[in-house]
Amino acid sequence: MATLDKTSLQLPKENPEAEDFLPLLGTDHVELYVGNAKQAAHYYMAAWGFQPLAYAGLETGLKDRVSYVLQQDKIRLVLTSPLKSGGDINRHIDAHGDGVKAIALWVDDATKSYKETTQRGAESYMEPTTIKDDQGEVVLSGIHTYGETVHIFVERSNYSGVFMPGYRKWEPHYRPSDVGLKYIDHMVGNVGWNEMNKWCEFYAHVMGFAQLVSFDDKDISTEYTALMSKVMSNGNGRIKFPINEPADGRKKSQIEEYIEFYNGAGVQHMALATDNIIETVSALRDRGVEFLTVPATYYEDVLDRVGEIDEDLAPLRDLGILIDRDDEGYLLQIFTKPILDRPTMFIEIIQRKGAKSFGKGNFKALFEAIEREQASRGTL
Structure with missing residues (x-):
């Protein structure tokens, strides 16, 4: 092993x-x-x-x-x-x-x-x-x-x-090649209305975690929906647990949809790290994994926002990979559609190029993409 x-x-x-x-x-x-x-x-x-x-x-x-x-x-x-x-x-x-x-x-x-x-x-x-x-x-x-x-x-x-x-x-004959996934970067929990602080306090008091970052409904909102999130982490940074709760909006948020179909709080997604997101996402897409997409206009000014990056923009645009930067570097990320029949769990693919953050600059584009999927399901 x-x-x-x-x-x-x-x-x-x-x-x-x-x-x-x-x-x-x-x-x-x-x-x-x-x-x-x-x-x-x-x-x-x-x-x-x-x-x-x-x-x-x-x-x-x-x-x-x-x-x-x-x-x-x-x-x-x-x-x-x-x-x-x-x-x-x-x-x-x-x-x-x-x-x-x-x-x-x-x-x-x-x-x-x-x-x-x-x-x-x-x-x-x-x-x-x-x-x-x-x-x-x-x-x-x-x-x-x-x-x-x-x-x-x-x-x-x-x-x-x-x-x-x-x-x-377990040694079956069928052993397809890997796609370059390395480790779990973070795991996100969805909890009910006004429960985020309760569970953040649980991780702080019971497990010795501390808050890395907080996002309110001004950070994570669209014309229709909003949510709140805090990221809890242990000391060495190996374990990061963002905790999300719904916030007031004109329509049903992705957190409310999750809780309705999951029947309560639970793990919303795993973020899996790779050293080459272009190769990993290309392989996943070829194997049938479906990802959320953002409008082509996202890429028109993204480099003005995030600055110079090592990768060519064209394959990132073709695959729908999002880009964001913080004080320590930048990150590349993309999110699947729900991987189950219920619109509950999905998976994020992330490549960090120094960044310690979670893609705040992508929130609006990401959650608008999620809302388009919700609308197609009739649950927005």
Whole structure:
């Protein structure tokens, strides 16, 4: 198994306001509850270039569920489906459709992480549990967050197996090439009206995060809709969680649409980083991934706004990639249409060229593009 490096322990604090009492080394994996894990795994392999890693199910002794584990560089996805009717996984899928259940965070000490967070008020999801096989042991613990989303703390320093005990290596013949995705840059949660500050305070008090940036309805608004957002980050900057809530507007915002179809708060999107967004997006588009588009007029004055960039503008324009700059550099980003039947989760592709921000200069063009999609669905 490709391992996550420990360089975060030597990195200077990117967010000096954060207490960082856990600390967090990175994102270990993201688990999605899905209606058909076998078919979902094929989609993420064929369309997104993820590689098969591990499997758990009837053949490994599980009787109630099946999980496929996929990996691309430092990104690991676990796709889990129930094998019988009833139970929490079925109920979760019935309520929310396919969606993120667990954001698993890599730690040195899962027991300490559990104690630190529950003592500060987090609701327990899983008490510290050690699972073992002949490759070693993994310690897991977990807490509840917004909606039905949970954080799992994963301590795997004493494990050398393919993923964790209970899984076996998964080696299908079909192994499409990757598309250059490197790591999870950030994960965005949508919460209900007037809940953003509550959950930002949760990440600050319970997990030692600090606010990186805040956007209000003046920053993120169009003629019709608006939303508010704050970005919470741990000290080393490896974990960034923007939290969105609706704001008053003339029509139904994308956050309201999400909450209506997801039936509550949940993960809106994952931002996946690449070192070459033109190559990555070209490959994704060729594999059938659909992206939001902005009017051609966006590119008429974009370089006047962001200044000189390394890339030719033509391929960025052809692919619909957005550009923004902050004091430390610039970034390139693009957003898919919803990747599920419900208009809930989507994926962002991002390439940072020094920028630490989140594309504020693109908000208006982006959210107008989202509104056009909402209008086509009759949900604006």
